[in-house]
Amino acid sequence: MKLIIMGPPGSGKGSQAELLENKLNLKHIPLGEILRDEIRKNTTIGKKVKRISKGSLAPDYVVDKLVKKIIKGKNDFILDGYPRHLAQAKYLDKITKIDKVFLLDTPSNLIIKRLSNRRACKCGETYNLLTKKPKKDSICDKDGEKLYQRDDDTPKIIKKRIKLYKKQTIPVINYYKKKKLLIKIDSSKSLKQVFNEIKNKLYKR
Numbered sequence: 001m002k003l004i005i006m007g008p009p010g011s012g013k014g015s016q017a018e019l020l021e022n023k024l025n026l027k028h029i030p031l032g033e034i035l036r037d038e039i040r041k042n043t044t045i046g047k048k049v050k051r052i053s054k055g056s057l058a059p060d061y062v063v064d065k066l067v068k069k070i071i072k073g074k075n076d077f078i079l080d081g082y083p084r085h086l087a088q089a090k091y092l093d094k095i096t097k098i099d100k101v102f103l104l105d106t107p108s109n110l111i112i113k114r115l116s117n118r119r120a121c122k123c124g125e126t127y128n129l130l131t132k133k134p135k136k137d138s139i140c141d142k143d144g145e146k147l148y149q150r151d152d153d154t155p156k157i158i159k160k161r162i163k164l165y166k167k168q169t170i171p172v173i174n175y176y177k178k179k180k181l182l183i184k185i186d187s188s189k190s191l192k193q194v195f196n197e198i199k200n201k202l203y204k205r
């Protein structure tokens, strides 16, 4: 099954995609994380997309090529963070056939609340002071390192990200609605409830 999971920052789409990977064996492809990794390692791709952490987008030609390479030969995956706008959705149609698109619907005030409580560790582990607290305050469960707040999880940048998300993705949402691939999920519920709802709708025609 070839899936896309969409939703504003803070909709919990990354956590849902991880659950789908672990429970249903779909390969999670988190484009944002993959790109951040390229930046950290200062690869050729990384240098080109350096602007992404400021809330702007990586150039299409770089991201499109990367996605094509990643999904090549795979039949079960869940794309997360791609496509971000209409041109990318159309490009994706040329290289593969998507089965379903899940949209995690989340009100803006909940997004801000969730994101400003997010904490990260250098090892890649992420936490949320509301939903996924570390065992010890501000310390990573895995390696004991001090947790930090990502630059783009501050209220000012969160608002900018929501605005950008809406502008870019409404055409994508409409595109998949027309193709009858779009499934809307209310993501203000708990992680488990949202996952169950996705699972229920996954194999329905």
Ligand SMILES: [Zn+2]
Pocket: 121, 122, 123, 124, 125, 140, 141, 142, 143, 144, 145
């Ligand atoms: Zn850690």
